[in-house]
Amino acid sequence: MISSIGPPVTVATALLVYFGWARSDAQARAMGLDVSLFGYTVQDYALRGIRSLFFPLVSLLIAGLVWLAADDWVRSQLRPGRRGRLAARLSAAAAIGGICLAAACWLLAVVLPQGAFLAVPFLMAAGVLLAEWGVRLHRLTLGRGPRPAGRLVVQHRALETTFVFTLVTVLLFWGVSDFAQVVGRGLAADIEAQLPSLPRADVYSHADLSIGAPGVKQTRLGAASAPVYRYTGLHLLVVSGGRFFLLPDGWTLARGTVVVLPDNDAVRVEFGNR
Template identity: 30%
Template sequence: MAPTTLITALMIYYGYVATRGRFWYFGIDLEAMDLTVQELILYGTETIWLPLAAVLLLILAFAGIHMLHLRLIESGSRPRLLRAAGAVTLAGGVALIVRAAVGVVVPEVAREESAGVTPLSLSMGALLAAYGGYVLVKSWNRPRWVNILAILATSGLIMAGAVWATNSFAWAFGVGRAVSITQRLEAYPEVVIDTAERLEILAGPVRMQPLPGPKGRKLKYRYRGMRLLTEAGGRLFLVPGRWTSSSGTLVLPYNADIRIQFLPLP
């Protein structure tokens, strides 16, 4: 798989997870929004870069530590320090794997922890345990199949934990973005809505006034105080200017029964 194809697939997937978490906070099922692949990719661009940068920094740090380790081996100096470092690294890796196992077995731990703690413990624990074991038994003449099996098992655990952690991060990132939106709704365009029928607004500072005009006119009511959350699938997703968990989200289609005006920001 080409690197560009892999990055695009990651953007789509993590954009989907983060966007699902973002709109879940507002009570919207992402499947009902009919977002295009391009829109998911755009949402994914703000999600993928932080974990990608973290992985690259980790690779650089590990490469530097490994080069130092090889230099000490070639010089033949400080063998006790190498063995002690290997033992500490192995013990730290095992402790992290145990922590990951606790997070998997005990649901309460996973629910109350910060995003990604259990999967990152699995990935880092596997990496540290494998490298610590490598440092300790580097002189042991192991069969080739043992090396291959150890590499495959370690790589599998690292990848599983990394994908799991990034998935958890993407969801938490999406929910965090939603919370941030609710705290600065004044930065979003205000929407004035004229409708033929009365709207059921759950809560929030939304004002309704009858529209003056001749009897029998089609548009009879005007609503103010709504903010534009997003547009998708030919529909507007609107929230009150001061949003709470009881406010809900108003979904309006583009049709002849409504008239929409966007007011410029002050």
Template identity: 30%
Template sequence: MTVSPDNGSPGGETGAGRAEALPPIRRFGALFGAVVAPTSFVTGLLYYFGLNQAYWFYAYFGVDATLLGLGTTDYLVISVDSLFVPMVVAAGAGLAAFWGHDLLRARLTTGARPRVLRILVPVLGSAGFLLALGGFWSVLDDRLFLRSHLAMAPLSLAIGVILLAYTLQLRRSLPPERIATPSGSAPDEGAEPPTSPEPPDASSTSPRPRQTRQAVRSEWVGVAEWAVSFVLVGLSLIWAASDYAAAVGRGRAQGLVSQLSTSTTTVLRSERSLGVDVPGVREVLCDNAKSAYPYRYEGLVLVIQSADQYVLLPQSWTRDTGVALVIPRTDAVRLEFVPYAARGTLNRSVC
């Protein structure tokens, strides 16, 4: 009668045994997936980056983004703008890293392992140490020159940790080198091969409790090492993406300002005077006293309509003299849009 390997036979491992035999990185991935739901994690990151970009976009005009009532969907849509370039760059860098690893493995199988290791491992280790040191130093001291460049400090930390981890794994995963003879020459052809020692008695092969504890400890040390590396690299990439999202928000705001003078004009009509006294905005009172919206404000550009708020900018807005208007969305106001080419056809007296 044959015994199934799943039942703990000598020819197979139990499910618990297979779980214990997983590499540390796979065990860490299983633990991370069990604790953090991937969908919720990704959604939270997208929300954070969208919130960050929206904050810096409206802060450029002096508007607090929390007043606009943007929802979760708005932030998720905005985050696509700030994450497209970082995701493309990260995917390209990851693909290049995988290809480079395959090329390195092919190189090592050709018999050039000692020579490659003598050159590659010190170079990767030194570069990783310097980059990680610069990133850590930037965390503690924001006056370091890396902080003056966009995402340079977090990327330095992330790349440095990745290089250090890869260097250590490269040293551990490769088999040890063949031990050479003292004279450096190959052994004699006529020499007899060394006899292998007698196999130990089966009763003496059972693992000792101390060795078992050491093996479990070494396994969890490996899991903890991958966890720390993942946290450092993950936080560094979030830091870099946050800096980029802030830069995108400010850049989008500057691009909008550069196009204000030729943008579609927004005419704001109101039932009563709004008391708007802003440079570049004209208040016009219509001749028709029976008009439902006798007050008209020209020279504005609509930035966004969010929830119950209109955000408008004067077409002559500047950071030194500009004022942003946040108008409640009610039945007492109405918006009209006039293309740039048709601005001269506005009749300021007829409503």
């Protein structure tokens, strides 16, 4: 059970963390920043990625359940006295169809590397899995599956499984990377469109912070001997890595400044709604 469940769970966790990083990296670059500035942890990347991957993960799980049901039915047809000929045709069709699908996707990615669809890596992975499934079923129809195999055959099967598992994993990372780039850039565009709805952030400091971003207003409060500077016109983007990331009024992706302040006693930040 550990050998069956462990690798898929490990790959799923790695994909989740990688997607969170790639999505955050694309969003940061679109905003003119570097993702390392935010100081996200591995847990942060996983939590930031899981929301966008709900639908793909549910779809993969449903596809896995459908495949298990189909596999049980086809294997049941291979028993003596059942319709083995139909199962043999299905296994051959699965193998040939999977090979054609994977080859077509690979050709599309080579010929049109910039115009390939986001689904190409996932379809290629599905083709590889479908072809491998058809080959395994075909071996059973020939009567070679249940019989004890020699050491060389066992090693060959293990090597084949390793290659297929590695290839599918690489294809999944490829697809997740492309998908994360699109999601990250879309989130950055959403921030620009929904800037007024972000929490208001008023900054107070005893020192003159000299925030020169357009849209930020400075007001001097307190006595002349102990002044307090108030900065308004800012919105909270995120608090991470011991820093406040603030966006001024009128911020845009094309021409915008991100204000970064330390989260310590040097400044006081008040949050609220418009």
